[in-house]
Amino acid sequence: MASKQKITLDQPQAIPLDRLRLSDANVRRIKPGQSVAELADSIARRGLLHNLNVRPILDSEGNPTGDFEVPAGGRRYRALQLLVKQKRLANNAPIPCRIRAANGDILAEEDSLAENSERVSLHPLDQFRGMQALAAKGNAVEDIAAHFFVTPAVVRQRLKLASVSPKLLDIYGDDGMSLETLMAFTVNTSRVVGFSLAMAYSTRRSVSRCSSAAWGSGPATSWSSKLWWAWVWLRAPERARFLRIARAAVAT
Numbered sequence: 001m002a003s004k005q006k007i008t009l010d011q012p013q014a015i016p017l018d019r020l021r022l023s024d025a026n027v028r029r030i031k032p033g034q035s036v037a038e039l040a041d042s043i044a045r046r047g048l049l050h051n052l053n054v055r056p057i058l059d060s061e062g063n064p065t066g067d068f069e070v071p072a073g074g075r076r077y078r079a080l081q082l083l084v085k086q087k088r089l090a091n092n093a094p095i096p097c098r099i100r101a102a103n104g105d106i107l108a109e110e111d112s113l114a115e116n117s118e119r120v121s122l123h124p125l126d127q128f129r130g131m132q133a134l135a136a137k138g139n140a141v142e143d144i145a146a147h148f149f150v151t152p153a154v155v156r157q158r159l160k161l162a163s164v165s166p167k168l169l170d171i172y173g174d175d176g177m178s179l180e181t182l183m184a185f186t187v188n189t190s191r192v193v194g195f196s197l198a199m200a201y202s203t204r205r206s207v208s209r210c211s212s213a214a215w216g217s218g219p220a221t222s223w224s225s226k227l228w229w230a231w232v233w234l235r236a237p238e239r240a241r242f243l244r245i246a247r248a249a250v251a252t
Contacts, residue, residue, distance in 0.1 A: 014094035
């Protein structure tokens, strides 16, 4: 049996920014969620985390012109150009690039499509853990928010998950519940109650039994507890039922 040929990864090379040109082969046409200005600020703070994918531009006779097109990494290219315009980056600054053959087997459009299609957004639970690590190392909520272009309220919401039972986080991480439902468990910070709620959610026990397990003696009777249980157990598909129970709970 013939052995499989091992692949060889290209090493990045530095190319002056003023020798780069945005390629018409870039498949991204719709405005992305993160603005170019935000990406420029991120590059100014952290550097270019991902190399540009470029190809030599050939003249009419097929000879290299010394310039390179950018079919994959258009937003990064625009962000770098914005930094030049803001006088925060030299026009000829060396940019780490992965150079592909101009007439190789892989089309420029394929590189662009693959780079954009294979990108996976960060799961909110991973985002929470990252923010929690930053907060534990002394970063203020406002600073974390500024670094990742979100509001302080979003950071505080994510950090609230620190009060939730690890069992619940595992259920959420396995897509067993929505973020909206998980956040309902942050209302009460008691680890005992949180663990009981986790067991309740995962085993679908009755509300009365779970209330008793959580509070130690009989079903919870306060309106806030009933509201909490109604939210956890009935959730969005049964909003009408939830509202009826909530109204009755407030009346007690």
